Amino acid sequence: MQPIIRQNVITLELPNFRNLGTILRIVLAVNAMTAVAALVKAPQLDLWTAHWLDLTAVVEPHLIAVLAVLYALAPWLGRQSSSTGALAVAAIVVAIGLGVHTLVAREVPEPPLAVLRHLLIALSVYATLLAYFGLRAKALSPAIAESRLQALQARIRPHFLFNSLNAVLSLIRSEPRRAEGALLDMADLFRVLMRDNRDLVPLADEIELCRQYLGLEKLRLSDRLSVEWHLKNMPGDALVPPLMLQPLLENAVYHGIEPSSTPGVVSINIFLKGGDVHAILRNPYQAEGGRHHAGNKMALANIRERLKLHFDAESSLESRVRDAAYEVHIRIPYRAAKVTSARALEPSAAAGRRNPDGETPAARSRLDVAAPALLDRRQEVPHG
Amino acid sequence: MADEPLRVLIVDDEAPARRRLRELLSDCAGAMPLTCVGEAANGREALELLHAVSADLVLTDIQMPEMGGIEFARHVLKLPQPPVVIFTTAHDEHAVEAFEVNAVDFLVKPVRVQRLLLALEKVPRLRPVSATRLEALPSTARRFLSVTERSRVVLVPAEEILYLKAELKYITIRTAEREYLLEESLTKLEEEFGSRLVRVHRNCLVARDAIRGFERRAGGEGDAHWEVLLKGVPETLPVSRRQQSIVREIGRENRRRGEGAAQ
Numbered sequence: 293m294q295p296i297i298r299q300n301v302i303t304l305e306l307p308n309f310r311n312l313g314t315i316l317r318i319v320l321a322v323n324a325m326t327a328v329a330a331l332v333k334a335p336q337l338d339l340w341t342a343h344w345l346d347l348t349a350v351v352e353p354h355l356i357a358v359l360a361v362l363y364a365l366a367p368w369l370g371r372q373s374s375s376t377g378a379l380a381v382a383a384i385v386v387a388i389g390l391g392v393h394t395l396v397a398r399e400v401p402e403p404p405l406a407v408l409r410h411l412l413i414a415l416s417v418y419a420t421l422l423a424y425f426g427l428r429a430k431a432l433s434p435a436i437a438e439s440r441l442q443a444l445q446a447r448i449r450p451h452f453l454f455n456s457l458n459a460v461l462s463l464i465r466s467e468p469r470r471a472e473g474a475l476l477d478m479a480d481l482f483r484v485l486m487r488d489n490r491d492l493v494p495l496a497d498e499i500e501l502c503r504q505y506l507g508l509e510k511l512r513l514s515d516r517l518s519v520e521w522h523l524k525n526m527p528g529d530a531l532v533p534p535l536m537l538q539p540l541l542e543n544a545v546y547h548g549i550e551p552s553s554t555p556g557v558v559s560i561n562i563f564l565k566g567g568d569v570h571a572i573l574r575n576p577y578q579a580e581g582g583r584h585h586a587g588n589k590m591a592l593a594n595i596r597e598r599l600k601l602h603f604d605a606e607s608s609l610e611s612r613v614r615d616a617a618y619e620v621h622i623r624i625p626y627r628a629a630k631v632t633s634a635r636a637l638e639p640s641a642a643a644g645r646r647n648p649d650g651e652t653p654a655a656r657s658r659l660d661v662a663a664p665a666l667l668d669r670r671q672e673v674p675h676g
Numbered sequence: 677m678a679d680e681p682l683r684v685l686i687v688d689d690e691a692p693a694r695r696r697l698r699e700l701l702s703d704c705a706g707a708m709p710l711t712c713v714g715e716a717a718n719g720r721e722a723l724e725l726l727h728a729v730s731a732d733l734v735l736t737d738i739q740m741p742e743m744g745g746i747e748f749a750r751h752v753l754k755l756p757q758p759p760v761v762i763f764t765t766a767h768d769e770h771a772v773e774a775f776e777v778n779a780v781d782f783l784v785k786p787v788r789v790q791r792l793l794l795a796l797e798k799v800p801r802l803r804p805v806s807a808t809r810l811e812a813l814p815s816t817a818r819r820f821l822s823v824t825e826r827s828r829v830v831l832v833p834a835e836e837i838l839y840l841k842a843e844l845k846y847i848t849i850r851t852a853e854r855e856y857l858l859e860e861s862l863t864k865l866e867e868e869f870g871s872r873l874v875r876v877h878r879n880c881l882v883a884r885d886a887i888r889g890f891e892r893r894a895g896g897e898g899d900a901h902w903e904v905l906l907k908g909v910p911e912t913l914p915v916s917r918r919q920q921s922i923v924r925e926i927g928r929e930n931r932r933r934g935e936g937a938a939q
Contacts, residue, residue: 450766450767451766451767451768453767454766454767454784454785454786455690455693455766455767455785457786458690458692458693458696458766458785458786459690459692459693459696461696461786462692462693462695462696462699463692465699466695511692512690512692512693513690514691550689550739550741551741552741553689553717553718553741553742
């Protein structure tokens with residue numbers, strides 16, 4: 293059972309050492325600290341740069357060597373518990389510090405115990421950085437908790453829920469099988485929306501969810517909504533934050549399709565390019581929609597925050613209006629799922645084809661994923 | 677009267693929602709005589725349809741493309757024998773609150789057959805909701821102004837208005853083609869279309885986009901004043917002393933726009 297009050301637990305979280313943003317942050321922070329140290333050491337301001345250069349001669353080789361080793365060991369570190377990982381990194385810092393020191397000491401004679409001083413400084417810098425990354429992860433994590441809440445409150449607009457229920461009701465007498473399929477899709481959709489969406493999911497799962505969602509919208513809007521999928525070069529196993537695309541499609545329908553009586557196209561273009569996964573969503577831009585765009589901004593801000601938390605500087609999200617179309621462009625680094633989920637493996641799941649019963653194979657596997665989350669919540673209730 | 681079937685018109689932009697209401701109406705047909713006289717996908721289509729068929733009741737959605745339900749209800753009042761309008765909404769907190777405050781009838785979707793039957797039975801005793809109560813409902817600016825001509829409701833698209841001029845009891849709407857007479861308050865129109873229209877005189881609102889320029893004229897009693905020059909029509913409109921600041925303001929706006937276009 294997970295602790296109920298998570299807010300006050302001190303987090304010890306190692307960052308991903310292969311992330312460009314992490315590396316950049318470490319390099320900048322260490323150099324800034326070196327500069328300050330040089331300033332403290334220098335008796336006069338004009339000697340500052342000289343002292344700084346002296347310091348960097350020792351600090352930079354140490355720093356670069358540590359970063360290189362951490363880069364190499366990143367996958368292994370990712371599998372360790374956070375305390376083991378933190379200790380392992382400390383050991384690496386000490387070992388490389390000793391190595392660098394012996395190399396430098398060969399050139400320049402040093403006072404006794406200099407090596408101990410060097411290691412103490414290196415370890416305190418490491419502790420400071422560790423605290424910084426822990427705090428940073430904590431600062432961004434509300435975005436994840438919030439996404440779940442938002443999904444329930446604002447993201448799935450009540451507008452969508454009640455209109456879809458109404459559409460399903462209209463099918464029950466004349467086309468009961470279609471109504472059945474639509475209700476199953478709704479069940480799947482809400483199951484994903486209500487679970488704890490903390491972990492990354494394979495892109496194929498997110499696409500399947502989007503297909504189910506758009507299927508429901510098509511039920512209501514029929515010919516007014518057409519959807520174009522360009523997924524030929526999509527890596528289905530790429531890991532993405534859950535609900536990365538569905539809220540954006542919901543916006544596309546609400547702002548781009550519903551205010552107009554002429555048919556419109558929502559297009560989804562996902563491809564792999566230069567080690568990055570790109571997702572481009574387009575919908576017609578309605579200048580005089582007369583609808584509030586606050587919901588749109590909220591969804592964009594939430595997705596942007598979650599991308600930042602998971603991928604830092606390696607991801608981006610941009611939106612713009614071009615050629616009478618509203619366009620959202622997401623870029624994330626391509627990371628394949630280690631154990632491909634049952635859904636990503638099954639081509640029929642990714643293609644979203646339904647067997648005559650109206651149930652997708654994916655629906656079953658998602659149930660397994662959701663069940664523990666449901667149990668968790670039930671246990672929490674009596675305490676809360 | 678009691679034997680005559682109730683004539684109902686259904687307005688909703690979603691086909692399944694219309695079908696659902698039709699099914700429910702046929703369920704109610706056993707309990708009371710009624711007939712569905714037609715369906716429309718938005719307020720504009722519905723108004724058009726009401727010129728051909730008459731209805732006692734219109735069941736209309738609120739959010740629809742081209743013309744929403746609340747604007748439709750306002751135009752419907754201009755018909756010689758306006759039907760009763762009951763709104764249907766899936767979810768619109770603001771609207772529902774306002775309906776309750778203003779005692780405007782509405783149904784929430786999905787609609788229960790019992791609830792619909794109750795509403796239908798009430799209709800013969802209901803009068804159409806007054807224009808003032810409709811104005812109190814939350815709604816964006818209307819897309820059309822409407823006037824009655826030979827017992828038809830004529831819609832004037834808001835973007836075609838060049839200026840509105842109050843004269844005695846009526847307001848003259850001027851478009852590039854012709855003039856219409858409207859019975860509304862200029863102050864309320866200014867509130868509603870303030871982003872599009874600008875007041876140049878106590879009795880006159882001009883569309884910002886229609887202003888070609890200003891001209892200084894010597895007045896009859898030696899008072900010089902500004903006149904608005906309009907695009908597409910020969911007549912000019914006087915700018916009152918109180919509104920003189922707009923001459924500069926609009927001149928600046930137009931220059932900026934001109935520069936933007938030149939770049």
